[in-house]
Amino acid sequence: MNILSVLSPNISFYTTAFYVGVYSPLAGIIFLVLRYYYRRKNSILSSAPLIPTKNFWISYFGLVPPPDENETVDELSKFLISVGQDTQQSPLSVSWSIFGTPLVIVNSLKGIKDVLVYGQVKSKVQGRPSNVQRGNLIRLIQNHVFGGENINNSTGEGWRWRRHVLLPPFQPRQLVPNLLPYVVKRAHELLDTFGKASDQGTALELDGVFQDLTMDVINFYLYGRSDLNYELVGGKENLKHMHHKLGLGFQSLEAWFPFGINKTKWAQRAFGPSREHLKEFVKDSIVLAVEKQAEYKSDGQEFQSVTAAALSSGKYHEDQFDLINDLLSLTFAGYDTTAHTLAFCFSELARNPALQEELFLQVRAVLGPPPVLPESITADKLAKMPLVSAVYRETLRKYPAVAFIPAHVNYDTNVDGVVVPAESEIWCNLRGIQMNPNIFPNPDKFDPSRWIRPGDTNDTLGGFDSMAADHTRESPIVTPDQQYNFPDLSFTLGPHSCLGKNMVILELRTTIACTINEFTCSLKEGSVIDTKIVLTTKPRYGVWANFKRRSEIRI
Template sequence: MGTLALFFVLRYFYRRYTSPLVKVPLAMATNFWVAYFGLVPPPNDKQDELSEFLIRVGQDGDQTPISVLWSVMGKPTVLVNTLQGIKDVLIEGQTKRKDSKVMIQQHRPPTNVQRGDFIRLAQNLVFGGPNINNTVGEEWRWRRHVLLPPFQPRQLVPNLLPYVSNRAKQLLDLFGKHAEQETAVELDEVFMDLTMDVINYYLYGRNDLNYDMVGGCTNLKNIHHHLGMGFMSPKVWLPFGLNKTNWAQRDFLAARKLLKDFINDSLDRAVKEDPPNTSSTTKKTYPSVAAAAMASGHYEDPDRFDLINDFLSLTFAGYDTTAHTLAFCFSELARHPEIQNKIVEQVRQVLGPPPVDPASITAEKLARMPYVTAVYRETMRKYPAVALIPVHVNHDTPVDGTIVPAGAEIWCNVRGIQMNPRIFPNPDTFDPSRWLKPETITEQQQETDDGFDKMTSSSTNGTTKVDADHQYNFPDLSFTLGQHSCLGKNLAILELRTVIACTINQYSLSLKPGTEVNTKIVLTTKPRDDVWVYFKKREA
């Protein structure tokens, strides 16, 4: 036993003190899991230790561009704390190397970095197989190629905006009932139902899905929550294949099966609505993601294994992130009536006084409300859905002037950099004006910039200046960057802008006394406690 212990001690010192990272500043963590294993800690209902750690590191000028955690095994986890460093990782690092053909022939990864090892392993186990969010290389590439077009604004906006506008109208009716009764609304639950409806409608192109299979529409989010608890289970990390057994997965196995059965039934309904036609290449747009996927010819397995896994991943990744963002956003607006007034002024110039006909809301009108966009962007700065982006280093990788060696893990510190006062002065202050471009720029871009991401390789401008005087140029890190940017970004943007504009146009918000808004990380950043808000009808 003593010899084994000595072996591990010597290996730790050898790995740490012969590494190119030996002179990189240490990221001092107090949490056991972060400090000794480089792992995201379990959720904490009393304190968001992970966010506090990431913010502290991101605000420390001595830890730029990177700092490092050393696990007890001598493996480094590198925190990237500058925007340039994050771009180096997510854009350059995930782009195929010039010698990618040689790498593939040698059965080596063709990119410098790829998705983090731990999250890929956990996703594969919890979701029951490969999907677009846990695959790499060509296995990921063909999925992205098929699923990307329906999420680009040219297809998504005309297909989805009418539904989102009408669903927002239902939301306003709910708020109206509470306004009449002078009762508060718990917003996180309400917004999760909204987002789940939006995602399912666009995935399958219809809203008459068989929700009885899952105990009703509002219960769908609860089943996803049970599935998500699989990521928190220590059994996921059991060795020797034990983590793949039904016993190890019993806490979430029933939820996964129920969700996959629901997805398969929903796909059957989507096929009846718009039968796939893989023989024709003339059809360029489809009414739903399902229609595009089944027409691609790539999802041909009769049991739909890959398609169901991809749709489960898409739903799981999106149903709560947008909802939590809306809950955080409304909690801030409820504390800032002056910001609400600015929204109302701009929205009424474009949409007019309430009630607004849902059919009158267009992408062009949404683009003429930059302050609404600024509000959701400030929310995502202060409460990013993704606090960090984990990646694994395949080959030695330059990160803002420092070489990170192969085999290391990287955390792109989204939470920390977005609270960095050198970029965002007074970072604790909720200030949407950070995102308002000078009028000259706004006028020049008004006809071409609709606020949606074209999701092409040129979407991120690597030469744009970002500092305290140019905060509005900071990219949407919560959606990640580069080829692996979030597929659902435009769906989220459409929902956020529509709901914020329509709601504040019609109602004033105030926070219920005693309501505290703090963060908690359970895969994504969510409110630690319920978000209770009062609504009061505005005069037209």
């Protein structure tokens, strides 16, 4: 028998396998290259300016660079600021991924409004999604990390009914009277912490201190009480660490593994256990919130907590799966962002004694000398201290908790005169536009006077947001002479504006005013203040500060 006749079938098989092994990847590469050039050359964005970056993740995939523990410079902030300050990149610029999908960075205020306000307005066509929606990747990973849909990753009707149910408790007329007494009480406990540090001459790391404060405020308003079962999460002090571990899911490489591998316990080992502990804590807190509401006599229209209001709607199923996810997502979204803002705020005050003194004189004139009775601090008084509001607004400008807002384009959308095609991904560049010298001269300078309106007028809501449904009305003109008209981009704009905005404002105002009324602060010797983006903008090295009691009145 001819040996070739025996081997020829095997030779044919191996030859075929060889060609398939070699040419299939090659065919795939050719397909990607052709699609890339076809999409780029035929796109209505083909002539748009290119984003000047050498970053691998942004250039080739249109993705946020993963956090680098060895990084010593905030490269992402540096990149966003450089793009936002480059007039050639306005109103937008583009990076083309290897798949031919454009990443569009929007660098003008009008463009950002077109995306967040007009782009996300509910379509008049039944069943048709809005022109723009939350970014696909962030929704996907958030759904994975939280184990289901929630207020911060849903779209369409799934988002709309949640927003309708959860919005009323965050309106100022409900939130302020229900939450202000607790915020003042908790602020006075914070003053005790500062007083002890002052007496002992020790510095405090403020980011951690303010995370504890913010966590208490959020939990109190979500559940209407402070006596929650913290043992379920290893103690009250451990609650913020549990949330931090949950956040590791957003940085997990295993979270992107295909074929269901990302849903295994192994793949979720970094964050899965924390998520389950936190959900047990939320589930138990819901029970306590119901008990608290039962003790409160009302006409059925007033509620002691966000949980009670949500349950009264009848929209949540008996298994409370969606409610647990919504409440957990609200806590996760707010516990560190407000704390980072306060930490950065006091880092700037600590470096500016003259500003501290100016702020002190205004606060003391309204609150009076300590001890200040908690019940004497009202929303009206807080609204009479415009410099307090200017200080936190300037902090949010220079250190935005959210560096950019991702969005996905469903249908061709006009963005500041440029049509952005469907299937594009967008980054609304908050970090860059808020450091644009054409809007904010000398942007590196911390200057609260930018936000002081002539006459220091306050609106009827005392500076809180009515969260009105009409998001498409014309906004005031923003110029270097009218910087105070610049919107609160850190809370986003339009239909998806931050639910907790008024709660944040209340905590910021109260904490800043009460602290400055009794203490001066200075940075610990050798402190370095820098930013680092890990989901949110945080102090890279923390904020270490010394507090000293005010010993005399200088009114």
